[in-house]
Amino acid sequence: MTTRRDAFARRIGVRFPVIAAPMAGAAGPELAIAALKAGGLGSLPCALLAIEQMHAQADEVRGAIGGPLHLNFFCHDMPDDADETAWRALLAPYYSALGVAPPEGPGVMRLPFSEAQCAAVEAIRPEIVSFHFGLPGPALLARVKAAGACILASATTVREAQWLAAQGIDAVIAQGAEAGGHASHFLDGAPETHMGLFALLPQIVDAVPVPVIAAGGIADARGVAAAFILGASAVQLGTAFLHGPENRITPMHRAALSGPDAAHTQFTRLFTGRPARGIPNRLMRDLGAMNPAAPPFPHASIALAPLKAAAEAQGDTGFSSLWAGQASLLARPMSAGERITTLMADTDRLLADAARERI
Ligand SMILES: Cc1cc2nc3c(=O)[nH]c(=O)nc-3n(C[C@H](O)[C@H](O)[C@H](O)COP(=O)(O)O)c2cc1C
Incomplete structure (x- = not known):
C-alpha cells in the first residue's frame, strides 16, 4: 500500500x-x-x-x-510608511553605549x-x-x-x-x-x-x-x-x-x-517588524518583545545592524535575532x-x- x-x-x-x-x-x-x-x-x-x-x-x-x-x-x-523616528530614539542609548553610529543607507532588507x-x-x-x-x-x-x-x-x-x-x-x-x-x-x-x-x-x-x-x-x-x-x-x-x-x-x-533560555522562546517583532520566534535576549527583555515602536517589516532590522555587529564582536548576542522554535x-x-x-x-x-x- x-x-x-x-x-x-x-x-x-x-x-x-x-x-x-x-x-x-x-x-x-x-x-x-x-x-x-x-x-x-x-x-x-x-x-x-x-x-x-x-x-x-x-x-x-x-x-x-x-x-x-x-x-x-x-x-x-512592503509598507508605504516606515517612520523610524521613535525606533531610532529608543535605540539611541545603545548606539552611545556601544560607540556606533546609526546607519544612514537603506541596508540589506528582506524583499x-x-x-x-x-x-x-x-x-x-x-x-x-x-x-x-x-x-x-x-x-x-x-x-x-x-x-x-x-x-x-x-x-x-x-x-x-x-x-x-x-x-x-x-x-x-x-x-x-x-x-x-x-x-x-x-x-x-x-x-x-x-x-x-x-x-x-x-x-x-x-x-x-x-x-x-x-x-x-x-x-x-x-x-x-x-x-x-x-x-x-x-x-x-x-x-x-x-x-x-x-x-x-x-x-x-x-x-x-x-x-537555558531556549526553554523560553518568544515571539518578537523587534528584529524585523514582524512576529518571529526566538530565544529571549537583552533587547527583548529591555524593550518588550512586541514593542510597537519597531517599524513595520522588513524595516526594523536596518537600525539594529550596527548594534548587532558591535555586540557580536564582543561575544554578546544581546542585539541578535536568535531564531529558534519551541523544540x-x-x-x-x-x-x-x-x-x-x-x-x-x-x-x-x-x-x-x-x-x-x-x-
Ligand atoms: C532561523 C530560521 C529562519 C527561517 N527563515 C525562513 C525563510 O527564510 N523562509 C521560510 O519559508 N521559512 C523560514 N523559517 C521557518 C521555517 O520554514 C519553518 O516553518 C520552521 O523552522 C519550523 O519550525 P521549527 O523551527 O520548530 O522546526 C525560518 C526558521 C528559522 C528557525
Whole structure:
C-alpha cells in the first residue's frame, strides 16, 4: 500500500518526506546539499540574496548533487510608511553605549518576490518553489507555474490554507506556533491566536484537497510520527537542523539553542517588524518583545545592524535575532544526513509499534 507520505515524496522527487526548512540568513547550499544527499529535500532561502547569489547558490547545489532544487521566497507587502523616528530614539542609548553610529543607507532588507527573482526562477527552473507570507500576484505566480515548479506555501490558519489551495498550489505547509523564525501570517494570523501544530495540522488536513506538510516544533521521530498520524504528507524542520554543522549561524547562536533560555522562546517583532520566534535576549527583555515602536517589516532590522555587529564582536548576542522554535532543546547535535536517516528509521519503528498497538 502506498502511504500519503510515500506518494508525496515521489511527487517531489525525494526518498524521504523530510524538508530541511529554508532559513534566510541561517542556511545556504551546504544544508541543501547535505539534505539532498541523505534523501530528503533541501532548500535555498532567497529572501536575502541578490540575483547573482541566487544563481551561484543554485549552480552550487546542482553541481554537487542531482535531485530537486527548492528555492524559497518571501511575499510580504512592503509598507508605504516606515517612520523610524521613535525606533531610532529608543535605540539611541545603545548606539552611545556601544560607540556606533546609526546607519544612514537603506541596508540589506528582506524583499518580496519580484520581477527579477521571477526571471531568475524562469532561467534556473527549480523543481520546487515555496513562498512565505502568502503568494505573489497572479501574473508572477502563473509564470512560476509555467516554469514547471511544484509550488508550496505556508499557512498559519485554516483560512490561509484554504486560500492558498484555492490559488492552485501543490501543497500547503501548516506552520504551528511552535515554529522558529517568522510566522507566515498573511490573512488573519496573530501571535495571540496562532494555534499549535497538534490543533492546526488536522484541521488544515480536513480543509484542503492538497497534501499538507507539518512544520513547527518537530525535532525528533516522535514529532514526525505524530505529524504523519495527524495527516501530514511530509514534515519540515528548521531549528533541529540549526544544531548541525551545515548552517551559517554564529557559534553563539548555536550555543544558545542548547542553553537555558531556549526553554523560553518568544515571539518578537523587534528584529524585523514582524512576529518571529526566538530565544529571549537583552533587547527583548529591555524593550518588550512586541514593542510597537519597531517599524513595520522588513524595516526594523536596518537600525539594529550596527548594534548587532558591535555586540557580536564582543561575544554578546544581546542585539541578535536568535531564531529558534519551541523544540530546540529536544534536538541533538548531528549532521543533516545523520538527522534525516535517523529520523526516518526511528519514525518507521514508532509507526510499526503503533500499528501493532504497542503504544
Ligand atoms: C532561523 C530560521 C529562519 C527561517 N527563515 C525562513 C525563510 O527564510 N523562509 C521560510 O519559508 N521559512 C523560514 N523559517 C521557518 C521555517 O520554514 C519553518 O516553518 C520552521 O523552522 C519550523 O519550525 P521549527 O523551527 O520548530 O522546526 C525560518 C526558521 C528559522 C528557525
